[in-house]
Amino acid sequence: MYKSLSKLFLFLFVLSFFWSCSNEKVTIQLFRFEKELFDEKSLASPQHFLLLQNKYGPFYQTFAQDMLSISEEEQSQAYQPSLSKFVVYPTIKQLKWEVDSVFPSLQDFEEQLSESMTRFHNEFPKDKIPAFVTFISEFGYAHVNLDTVVGIGLDMYLGEKYTLYPALDFPDFLIAKLRKEYMLNNTLKSLAIGKYEYQLKDKRFLAMMLFEGKVRYFIKELAPQIQDTILLGYSQNQLNWARENEGMIWAHFLEKKMLFNQEPGQYLRYINDGPFTIANGVPQESSPAIGVFSGYQIIKSYIDKTGASLQELMLEDNWDKILKESNYRPK
Numbered sequence: 001m002y003k004s005l006s007k008l009f010l011f012l013f014v015l016s017f018f019w020s021c022s023n024e025k026v027t028i029q030l031f032r033f034e035k036e037l038f039d040e041k042s043l044a045s046p047q048h049f050l051l052l053q054n055k056y057g058p059f060y061q062t063f064a065q066d067m068l069s070i071s072e073e074e075q076s077q078a079y080q081p082s083l084s085k086f087v088v089y090p091t092i093k094q095l096k097w098e099v100d101s102v103f104p105s106l107q108d109f110e111e112q113l114s115e116s117m118t119r120f121h122n123e124f125p126k127d128k129i130p131a132f133v134t135f136i137s138e139f140g141y142a143h144v145n146l147d148t149v150v151g152i153g154l155d156m157y158l159g160e161k162y163t164l165y166p167a168l169d170f171p172d173f174l175i176a177k178l179r180k181e182y183m184l185n186n187t188l189k190s191l192a193i194g195k196y197e198y199q200l201k202d203k204r205f206l207a208m209m210l211f212e213g214k215v216r217y218f219i220k221e222l223a224p225q226i227q228d229t230i231l232l233g234y235s236q237n238q239l240n241w242a243r244e245n246e247g248m249i250w251a252h253f254l255e256k257k258m259l260f261n262q263e264p265g266q267y268l269r270y271i272n273d274g275p276f277t278i279a280n281g282v283p284q285e286s287s288p289a290i291g292v293f294s295g296y297q298i299i300k301s302y303i304d305k306t307g308a309s310l311q312e313l314m315l316e317d318n319w320d321k322i323l324k325e326s327n328y329r330p331k
Contacts, residue, residue: 028110030109030113030134032106037135049084052078059151067137116184124310131150134151135154136153139155140153150194157178159180165178192219232293245286246297247331270292272288
């Protein structure tokens with residue numbers, strides 16, 4: 001969407017990051033946009049919103065226009081008319097307080113990101129490491145990806161017992177994942193999709209399934225500590241079901257001739273999240289998104305058979321080749 005950060009934000013990013021990559025180790029420092037936006041001392045300055053606009057550049061514009069739906073006509077005023085109301089609105093201030101109470105510190109998350117970006121730098125030494133920015137958008141966005149920036153919506157990780165999620169009609173299967181344990185997984189997922197979604201020109205189920213599998217493999221390689229339940233968005237029982245029925249799942253796809261199906265309306269039921277996979281011939285006790293599970297298993301088999309590096313895997317978009325060379329034959 002936007003191809004570069006403002007010069008000031010880029011300078012600050014380089015300053016904070018500044019081959020913090022020495023000795024192949026990367027140190028990530030989060031940009032706490034929500035803290036700066038709501039900072040009471042800074043709000044007293046008539047230049048507050050203009051300074052934020054200059055610092056955060058395209059992210060600031062995306063936050064105002066896309067997340068909060070503020071008119072583009074306010075851009076010349078740094079969106080001050082609407083944002084000045086947003087930051088003092090009682091329910092928004094309450095949300096900001098609740099976010100601060102759940103996330104009094106993000107040091108642990110910064111350390112996790114640093115470890116993952118160290119692995120990323122070693123695997124993709126020529127690729128730029130993005131800046132990571134936190135925000136709140138009143139439950140609109142969990143993540144945004146702007147080429148060189150990954151945004152993280154903290155209000156989408158307040159925990160499965162947070163009372164407003166059910167009030168917003170979020171389904172139970174989604175609420176179970178709206179907790180901080182998913183932040184690293186979903187941040188890396190957003191990074192991977194932003195970098196490689198151009199590969200989804202092929203509209204077959206096979207392509208979508210293997211792309212989703214590659215994304216999970218990417219996450220696992222950069223954060224091996226992430227449990228498969230988090231990686232796949234499963235409960236332990238759902239993970240057990242998928243593993244025990246791996247052969248049946250694959251046989252179902254072959255029987256239904258799904259692999260080369262080019263109708264998203266017919267195959268997205270195997271990719272999308274839900275309480276289970278809602279498709280003819282799939283039992284209600286099934287795991288959700290069994291197409292993602294199968295895609296991940298195929299990718300692991302492909303790596304085992306070919307020894308491809310993570311970079312080679314992520315650049316490979318010949319889906320038929322991946323399937324053939326994986327020699328995937330689940331029992």
